[in-house]
Amino acid sequence: MENMMQAYVNYFVVDYVGDSEFAIRKIDNQFRVTSRDVLGDTGSHYIDFYIPDSIADDGTEQTLVLVSNPDGSPAQARAVYARYISGGASTYISSSGTLTLSYDWKLARMRGTFEFAFRLAGQLHMVERGSFDITGVSDGLSDKAEFKRVAITAADIESTATASGTFKAFSHWGSFTADEVSRKFKAIPPDNEQYWELVGRMEKDGDLPPLPAQITVFFKEDVGPGVHDLKDNEDVWITYLNRGVIYQASAGTLSIIDHPKDGRATGTLLASFPGDGGDGLVNGEFDIAD
Known part of the structure; x- marks a missing residue:
């Protein structure tokens, strides 16, 4: 099955259909799940999730609460929605929401559904009707080209x-x-x-x-x-x-x-x-x- 992530962003009245840069990265005590969707010729937007690695890894379904988490604690799940349009960029952090997912380490597969709110101009707006299914977990940044380590002083x-x-x-x-x-x-x-x-x-x-x-x-x-x-x-x-x-x-x-x-x-x-x-x-x- 091909990787996918999709959602609807109500403030911008746009469907998000991930088309590239799908990844699940295991970094210390967190998983980072990400994808990218191109917005015509004007730019692109991204959805990222930061998920504690304490989640069940046997395929059991579980629900996590998404919060703003400004201190970046790896024990708390959060979501990020980002837009790059005509040279400008905006980043919106989840204020509330839920992520229901399952993770099967044997298949290196994570899938789930989500919705979360972000704050803009003093009001809450929704990323809703979201779902994703991504296979392939990399350990930190090791999916990049390998480098032979040499101890130095x-x-x-x-x-x-x-x-x-x-x-x-x-x-x-x-x-x-x-x-x-x-x-x-x-x-x-x-x-x-x-x-x-x-x-x-x-x-x-x-x-x-x-x-x-x-x-x-x-x-x-x-x-x-x-x-x-x-x-x-x-x-x-x-x-x-x-x-x-x-x-x-x-x-x-x-x-x-x-x-x-x-x-x-x-x-x-x-x-x-x-x-x-x-x-x-x-x-x-x-x-x-x-």
Whole structure:
């Protein structure tokens, strides 16, 4: 059976019929279920679900409550509806709703039905009559090209090391796809406390003059793989440079899957950045190697 996801989005009066980018990714304590639907020549929209991995895996049907979950706790299910239209992007997080699903690990198949509400302009709007059936679970980002890991030390890494890989995200600022990435090992003066810096940089050609956008992930040397809370965390933090202004994440999570000390850095982020128009949520993933 072919993968599918469909729903109706009442505010935009549009049917969602997923046509590409179907995926189920197992990342730490969560499954991320996603798909994409092209909107003619104007853009595309996405539906994502974040599901705790504690769900039954024998095909038993179960119902989960969908909430906004701004802190990104892996123990709570949530849904995201995102639109990219004519260079702009909007992201809407579930305020309420339900997801009824079954997961069969032997078949690597997840299917279910859903509906959820999101808030826009002070009112709740529905993604309703939803269903999906997707087969194929990948472990983190390992569905990307394989990379032979080689253990390295800080002395092996130049502070301005340019790397290969990807760094992608979407948010109300727009779609972010890095033109270049880097992986750096640095020291914080005056005590020279060491930390990692992962950078994705994109030139925004639509601006005159072109302006760079940059997402930078920082974490101290002793921070290991796993899910890390960004709120008031002095060991892990994320910044977003957009139109000459640097924003620092005030809440959310960073999931480190592969640690850069082993030669490759992979992970995901779901981070809330305060701005003049209110908090903006950035949903991204990175895969950076030498």
